Amino acid sequence: MSKTITDTAQFGRVAVVMGGSSAEREVSLDSGRNVLAALKARGVDAHAIDGIPALLDAVRAGHFARVFNILHGGGGENGELQGALQALRIPFTGSGVLGSALSLDKIRAKLVWQALGLPTPRFKALPRGADVHAAAREIGFPLIVKPAWEGSSVGVTRVFKEADLDEAVALAHRYPGDLLMETLIEGGEYTVGVLDRQVLATINIVPTGEYYDYNAKYIAEDTRYICPGLEGEAEREMQALALRAFDALACSGWGRVDIMRDREGRNWLLEVNTAPGMTSHSLVPKAAAAAGIDYETLCWRVLETSFREDA
Ligand SMILES: Nc1ncnc2c1ncn2[C@@H]1O[C@H](COP(=O)(O)OP(=O)(O)O)[C@@H](O)[C@H]1O
């Protein structure tokens, strides 16, 4: 558990690090601006910083006491930022080096879950040059192809027939890292927020298009969000699975677990986001609101996660 802070002075000067150079830069800037405004509204001495190099310069110059990390993808979510800040003894929100690195790599996250017997769609990790057609025949159609390290559905394609495979692979290969090919789960899409050991209610995402792609995530206004997404035992089961998945990857502080639920009611873990979106369309704020936690309070509580048990 993180410490409960009542006096803004205890936070000291806070850097809200956003933007950066990942494919999710624009989303991160949007999240960051919202977080910054909320913290300021609560009287926190918070300042925007764009990207890791600028942050490290400012931290080394002694300008900040702690960091609210809202970089999505890239160095902000893969352990790089976390390692640098840890070495400089500057506390930060969210998961540490290991949790961030494991979660950003969808392939290794799945390997850990598999080893623990947690459900995740059948998959193949494919380095560049691998025989994708042989892999696809093993997985079977329909399947989904994604880059192992990206977010926001960037580079993700659903593939229903072999003729469409090469194009999907070419798209995913535009991004760094190996390629992940996995069984397409047909059913419902869910996501579960975790905030300082509290599992928020599930959200069932119902896009009007085919699936929850970049457009449905950030642009479309007609995607429906149902929270709680399930009822009774099914809701509790998915929440428990989300927390186990989060813990399995050594995550801490806060985050969001993406889960598919097939037509038979089985849950399948997709990924954990260790610095999830905080835009007006974002999911953790919606689930927090359903628990009576308004956006400003949510930002405050996330900032509290920078006070670790062992700090
Ligand atoms: N195995 C799968 N079955 C069905 N849909 C999937 C599967 N994997 C991903 N998707 C769809 O693609 C979206 C993005 O995939 P995800 O693994 O969450 O990566 P990211 O959000 O980091 O881009 C999901 O929100 C979901 O709509």
Ligand SMILES: [Mg+2]
């Ligand atoms: Mg996702």
